Amino acid sequence: MLEPALLPTPLVDCTDEVFARAGVELRLKRDDLLHPSVPGNKWRKLAPNLAAAVEQGHTRLLTFGGAYSTHLRAVAAAAGALGLESVGLVRGEELADRPRNWSLRAAERSGMRLEFLTRAAYREATGRVPGEYGPQALQRRWGPCLVLPEGGSNALAAVGAAAVPAELADLDGRDVVCCPVGTGGTLAGIAAGLPPGARALGVAVLRGGEGYLEAEVARLHRAGFGREFDNWRIDHAHHGGGYGKVPPELAAFAGEFERRHGIPVERRYVAKLLAALADLAGAGAFPRGTRLTAVVTGLPDPE
């Protein structure tokens, strides 16, 4: 069985100079400590999907990801722990004949079967464009299985992420709960789980997501909660050049934050979130008395 290592996750005060000067409090919600093999927000999003898979009698999970996808590793680990089969469709057919990187190796070690797709086939398989590798072809090829979207964000995932604000007591009008945004499932859940008055802020880690990511969050709200919410927004100015890009000043910020607070800072998501909050606080974007809670959604890569 897949047990959470730690729930509720710890909440620690982290107000340092930049924030204190702006009259803003910063707390960290340590979801990075949640589970050893299914990290942070991936666990939050997967847990209700796994329960549904078991309840519906599925024996196989199928999902998608890139060469270093945390989501793929998380699905592989969770499926392995639950005795389910798992299939991972990986973007990039050229990877098939290369030595596995640490991430794909970990997925395979958990029992995941990997198949490598051309970029065109990958777009069709994930449903992004129609074509011969679409959902019906997946059913024919793999039989009955629970298909999880790329990044794991579906309605149940958003419902799982709504447990994050539920673990934060006494949220009110001074509170802003903040997280990085990849596909938007985590932000959707956090916003939906907030009490009246409190707000959610997402920091996009990819470039050019304006409009698209907002539409995704609204779609997940309708699908998971049957309504839309107006208590959230996404910052698009702190993606650092694009997904996976970590400019030197961001790396320096993350290193400094780690030294000051003794907390490992994952670079692709968490560093961008924390740097955005420091930047916004320094620029006076938050009224004095604001209490920020940054969700530390994951762990640094092992390599």
Ligand SMILES: *Cc1c(COP(=O)(O)O)cnc(C)c1O
């Ligand atoms: C996957 C991931 C995210 C992105 O979450 P979404 O729900 O896709 O927006 C954020 N932080 C970390 C550490 C992740 O691994």
